[in-house]
Amino acid sequence: MNLIGLDEPFTTSEIFEIIKASKSFKSSGPDAITMEFYKKFWPLIALRLEGKVAFITGGASGIGECTAKLFARHHARVVVADIQDDKGRALCVALGPAVASYVHCDVTSKSDMERAVDAAVARYGKLDIMFSNAGIMGTTGKGVVDSEKPEIERVMAANVTGAFLAIKHAARVMAPARHGSIVITASNASVIAPTMAGITAHAYLCSKNAVVGLMRSTAAELGRYGIRVNCVSPHGVATPLGMGATGMNEEEMEALLERSANLKGVRLKAEDVAAAVAYLGGDEARYVSGVNLLVDGGFSITKSVV
Incomplete structure (x- = not known):
């Protein structure tokens, strides 16, 4: 509570x-x-997610982990899906077996995603929230001439195909129930154009723009079934993914982001993104669909818009 x-x-x-x-x-x-x-x-008392069942891809660390913890605190039952088995299982043990369960899932695999969603429904009887959060950054700092086709394909597979499969299989089980909320992690890179070539990997930026387009098209299609589809688009966050891409530790990355931030006096944390996901996933946003919710402190309004 x-x-x-x-x-x-x-x-x-x-x-x-x-x-x-x-x-x-x-x-x-x-x-x-x-x-x-x-x-x-x-x-x-705000029992924001009581009785709901949530499925989180990339749920073992970073934004996904924080979201799993927040959902559990709001009385949702959570399925953590990831390829980081040790971290995922440890998280579910910490949350408690009555609250959370772990399933190995490679989001680029149709069979993995289908099996994982079916397992969630078999265990809990339904699926209310799909948080498609798994993704990768790819190689940063390369211009288009130096970028290679396999790298583009790898990032698009994880970020776009992964989101597509999550939406597909969530919709498959949500449509008969005539309700559901699907939230996809995009990025404020989906609405700004970096001014320096390669400052954001081209593959990553392409994938996040594609995810927003996918969200809009599926929101239009699935509304007839009572299913909402939205994106959450954060600014840079010092998660394991972000720190791995920048080669910085948490303090270094947060300090760098703070210097360039539009909103001063606060540092963006994974918990802030999780709070936005909880809003979009829950009934407080019951008439919100087709939205790309920016969690970037106004950073994108000060930069070039795509």
Whole structure:
């Protein structure tokens, strides 16, 4: 449970302990104070994802990991899909077997994605949220003359084909239920044109523009089934993926991004992106579809627009 205005949501048992400790009620146990509790505190509680089942590709680290943790805190059941088996299993153990489960899934493989989604539905009975987050950066710092075809194909396979397969198999199981939310990680590179050749890998920029186009076309198609499709497009984030691409540690990368940021006084964290995904995935955004939600502190409005 999450008490509005507090950074960290409380579990139900923690809230009961707080109430008992406050001496607001004379009850000695949760059952006796349940009615009083709801009368007093229900308006303050946001169970944003209670009862929902979410599937997260690339869920073992970075933005995916933070999103899995946030979804779990908001009482969703989470399927973490990744190729980083040790990290994925460790995350699910930490979240608890009643909350999270791990499945190995290469998002470029049709059979892997089909099997993983079917396993999620078999375990939990439905699928409410698909977060297509898995992706790669590719080689940075190369101009178009020095870029090679295999590199373009590798990045497009992970970022675009992976998103396509996630949408395809999510829609397959969501359409009969006439509801669902699909969120895809794009990038603010989808709306800005780098001024220096190669500052963002051409393959990466192509893939993120393609993902936004895919989101729009599938949002138009799937709306008739009650399925919403949106993108979340962050600025640079000091995740393992970002740090690996830049060769920087977390502090170095965040300092670099802060110097060029439009919004001063705050550093973008993976948790900020996760919060945007939770909004798009949940019922608060029940009439939001076809949107590329920028989480970049206004960076893109100060740069050249594609």
